[in-house]
Amino acid sequence: DAKTTQPTSMDCAEGRAANLPCNHSTISGNEYVYWYRQIHSQGPQYIIHGLKNNETNEMASLIITEDRKSSTLILPHATLRDTAVYYCIARSYGQNFVFGPGTRLSVLP
Amino acid sequence: GAVVSQHPSWVICKSGTSVKIECRSLDFQATTMFWYRQFPKQSLMLMATSNEGSKATYEQGVEKDKFLINHASLTLSTLTVTSAHPEDSSFYICSARSGTSGGADTQYFGPGTRLTVL
Numbered sequence: 325d326a327k328t329t330q331p332t333s334m335d336c337a338e339g340r341a342a343n344l345p346c347n348h349s350t351i352s353g354n355e356y357v358y359w360y361r362q363i364h365s366q367g368p369q370y371i372i373h374g375l376k377n378n379e380t381n382e383m384a385s386l387i388i389t390e391d392r393k394s395s396t397l398i399l400p401h402a403t404l405r406d407t408a409v410y411y412c413i414a415r416s417y418g419q420n421f422v423f424g425p426g427t428r429l430s431v432l433p
Numbered sequence: 434g435a436v437v438s439q440h441p442s443w444v445i446c447k448s449g450t451s452v453k454i455e456c457r458s459l460d461f462q463a464t465t466m467f468w469y470r471q472f473p474k475q476s477l478m479l480m481a482t483s484n485e486g487s488k489a490t491y492e493q494g495v496e497k498d499k500f501l502i503n504h505a506s507l508t509l510s511t512l513t514v515t516s517a518h519p520e521d522s523s524f525y526i527c528s529a530r531s532g533t534s535g536g537a538d539t540q541y542f543g544p545g546t547r548l549t550v551l
Binding site: 356358360365366367368369370373375411417418420421422423424425426 | 437439467476477478479482524526528533537538539540541542543544545547
């Protein structure tokens, strides 16, 4: 699996968009980019995934650069409940998910 | 979305006893389920992969005789921590792999089980 790097922590004001970056410069052509988040003392929650096109669902948007070496998860209107650790994972079909340290997002009132 | 449940959500036991944790996929069938362990302030670490009807595959350093995994059906996997000791105290999380959608498969995670061994 391609290694991903994320900032250790980020702050975001409540109601503003939270933009979480992820670098995956060694990603291979068949690896998808997945985002999960983990709220304190809970299991990880699936957010979104994509291959090369931008994706949007009811939770977030995923923007993948054209060269696929980086991506950004966008939470359009962050709320206090979005405070969590966000994990960016690059993996191909059938491969295990490997969790790094993630980004600790704090949404501030 | 796909839902995975775990039971119990927390358990406290005495050292030397065994503890069983159940993981169920509620609205989909999962041929493959996974068990993770998470220590405080650390990320999830994969312990083992279980396929329905076959023996589990354990990650390096995980004792298969201590962490017994059974995946008897497409919706149920169990993890039994045998002869638990305080160092086994941790947050145990299961996940289940969904079917393919758009060329990708996704794992959905349970809420976790907090094990405390006294």
